[in-house]
Amino acid sequence: MVLIFIDIAEDGSVKKTSLESLTYGTQVAKQLGVEAHGIVLAPTTEDLVALGKYGITKVHQAKNESLKHFDAQVYTNAIAQVAEQTNASVIVFSNNTDGKAVAPRLSASLKAGLVAGAVSLPETSDGFVVKKVFFQEKHLQV
């Protein structure tokens, strides 16, 4: 299963960068032949069912006062719990300020490899190979 972190803006709407993550994550899930789920932690005014149009089949929504304000440590614990319960094999974040705060913590917590700033869909024929930017876009590494 591919788990996609859906980032919520102050006004309760889904951040635009998360729509990119949803598209990316569902493409990865398609490649792997598994389902894609979303995870929402902050309070939202959005109709989460409508996010199904991006290809996700389920949204895990947490409702807890401690998640109202962003805290990387609290968010990491919540996502790790869902990732373990659902046996997620790939977790997708936007490469934004929240993603940069949570993804490394989660990677260390789950002992899962982290590719920061992926710029391509993975090559999955032999492992999981992703292109990322190196040297501020001057050079690429795979």
Add this chain to the structure above:
Amino acid sequence: MKILVCISKTPDTTAKIAFTDNNTKFDASSVQWIINPNDEYYALVRAIELKEADASTVIHLITVGTPDADAIIRKALALGGDEAIRVNTESADSFSIASQIAAVAKDGAYDLIFTGKETIDYNGSSVGGMVAELIDLPYVSLATKFELNGTTATVTREIEGGEEVCEVSLPVVVSCNKGMAEQRIPNMRGIMAARTKPLKVVEPVAVDALTSITEFSLPPAKAGVKLIDADNVAELAKLLREEAKVI
């Protein structure tokens, strides 16, 4: 107060980037190495400012690398660190580097751990968060301002479209961004003193990297500019659709 500042060596921004071994390794042969600017300008200098405000503060520097990192760590000591630690191993991926730093930090009882917001080569922005998780500390990323009041820090951090101010109790891990401090040049006294400051070499803990680099590649060469007559909108739309494939 004890501060640990994480230092990495990165190629100079003007270095010519090339690869060896069938594009699987970075060619370091003709590269001029520098302290990662985010570690130096923001993390280290802010730590020095905190020491200037409280003389009892002790600053330790840590780097993960082989002996060729010693010149870089000595330069950092010349700027103002008290003591340096080099974990004697090749730096592999972010997780293995963070694990080495975490092992040292756990024993060091540090009140503050500063990293740069990212290295200018791998642009990962990952080590600070991983260290925080491995030693179970709070983490404030992309900090642009850091003020200390006893054991509570007020940190301003970058968020999308603005900044956020948060309060956090020490100990804490902070990744330092532009705005934290201004670059300093080491003076002659600092350079001379750095020669005799302790540089402790410690052996690494056993840890497996979680990722590896399979290949490097250069970005595609930039294509030339095609000029389309301002009246020829149809041709522009055709090229955007069929050639650039952006619409």
